Amino acid sequence: MTPAKIARSIPARLLAASAALGLLAACGGNERPTSELPSAQINAIGVNAYLWRAALETLSFAPLASADSAGGVVVTDWYANPSNPDERVKLAITILDQQLRADALRVAATRQVRQDGAWVEAPVQAATVQKLEDIILTKARDLRRKAMSS
Structure with a gap:
């Protein structure tokens, strides 16, 4: 083998x-x-380094709850936009492969809204998750292009 x-x-x-x-x-x-x-697969963190870095940079607005580079999982803590404090989100990004491919990335989002002083689960629009995936993939491709041109 x-x-x-x-x-x-x-x-x-x-x-x-x-x-x-x-x-x-x-x-x-x-x-x-x-x-x-291939050189794109060889890295010290266990997952595609461009996807990993792009995920961390994209989620830099939210506090991190955990980040496991070996398993390729990034989880944020609850984040509330200061302009809308009655809504908060928690995000989980999973990098599934060492290749820079769209199917190597999974984004999950949980959203809550405050009703009568308590946080209640609310739906997340699929377009929101898709847009976040697109942002991470675009950033990862840009990072790779930049690294290749250096």
């Missing part, structure tokens, strides 16, 4: 560990370690 096939069969969290072990194993011999993975 080629290294690329092995890499695709291993969960993203274990890819970095297996790559490090492979490099360590190759240190004793005269052979240089090689990789068949």
Whole structure:
């Protein structure tokens, strides 16, 4: 089995560990370690670095509840726009692949509105989630273009 096939069969969290072990194993011999993975897949965080950075930059307006670069998950805490304090949102971004592709990104949003002093679940328009995905993907592509031209 080629290294690329092995890499695709291993969960993203274990890819970095297996790559490090492979490099360590190759240190004793005269052979240089090689990789068949495209450079867009090789990174130290376990997911596509451009998508990861674009997600963090896009969500920079909201407080982060958690960010797991190995698993590719970013979750915000509740965010209320100061101009509309009776509505708040919580966002979760999941990066599912090491490739920069539209289907490698999943955005989930939860929205609440204040009614009679209590927060009540409210629907999120699908267009809102789609627009956020588009923003992240566009930013990730711009980051990649900028990195390639440098």
